[in-house]
Amino acid sequence: MRIGLITGDPGHPVLAATAALLGRRHEVLAVDPAGPADASADVYLLKARTPQALALARELERGGAPVVNSAAATELCQDRVRMAELARGAGLPFAATGDAGRLAELVAPAHPFVVKSRHSRRHDLVARVDDPDRLRELAARWPDEPVVTQPFVPGTGWDQKLWVVDRQVFAARRQSELASGSGKSGPAEDWEPPADRAALALRVGEVFGLDVYGVDLLDGPAEPVIVDVNAFPGIRGRAGAPEALAALALRVAAERGRIPVG
CATH class of the missing domain: 3.30.1490 (Dna Ligase; domain 1)
Known part of the structure; x- marks a missing residue:
């Protein structure tokens, strides 16, 4: 099986770790986001979000190749007006934007x-x-x-970062640069999100059509407030994330008939 990584930075920690896992049994190739559409891979992971990368992903999708996340879902998360309209229309507690x-x-x-x-x-x-x-x-x-x-939502002064890979939730929190006014975020700390926040993160994926994404939360006066959604974020330092990403690539390829199941 061949897995294509659409990225300008194949050495990114989560991609490098995922490639190492997949490379034990499969061929992993870095795909230049500005290059031609080589549809030889069985599944593509869309990490880059440049216009060239989105155009490449759309062309691959038109040719029948599975791309995670889709070009449409990735592009939606780049426009914060459209993002807020979709989220609030679906009843998500997204910050008024x-x-x-x-x-x-x-x-x-x-x-x-x-x-x-x-x-x-x-x-x-x-x-x-x-x-x-x-x-x-x-x-x-x-x-x-x-x-x-x-x-501005003062909350508790902590940014809550939740990342989801194929419905597995990873999380961290850090002191907010906006709350402190220092212009610098504090270091990320391990954090176990309450069940309601994990469920909220999973709901975001359903609404936005995402398989790999991040959700930024703050504590509002009455409920958590979503302030951003990111398609295919870095997910640095989260144990188990590369394994989840590798399993997702294989599952999507299997579901699209690219490889045998099992």
Whole structure:
């Protein structure tokens, strides 16, 4: 069996560990997201989220190849306006998210609030705004950035990170850079999520059509609040995640008739 990893970074820890597990019995190949569509693999794992990677994934899907996550689900998670609309429409407790246009044109809601790049990507904008001076500072640095706003949720000061691989939930928590105002997150700590939060994370996957994803939660006044959903995040340092990812690749290939079951 051949497993294709669509990634610009095949040495990423979770991908490297997954490839090592699969490589004991199968062939694993790194697929350049900007390269041609080589449909020779039995299943593809879509880690990259660039426009080229999404175009490649769509082409592979049109040719009948299974891709995890799908190009459509991955692309949806890059647009925080669409993400919030889908989540709230499905009854998920997603933070109220407003499309604010370009940052330089933002009419600020009540302080404090959180401003984020509308389009989720590496090194995007995520910042707490406490006063007009902070907003002017950000607007000077990111004037043309399309952004969204969310209410600032002080909660307990801890970010709750839940990652799901084929309905297996992994989790950690860390002190929030937004709550502290320091601009730096605390180190990740092992954390066993309560059953309601694990169930909420699984529901997110059902709504968004995702098999590998992350859910960022905060403690709201009455219930947990979802502030972001990420397709195929890093899942660094979570014991069992590479094994779950390897098993998912084999299961999807088997279900699509690419390899024998068992």
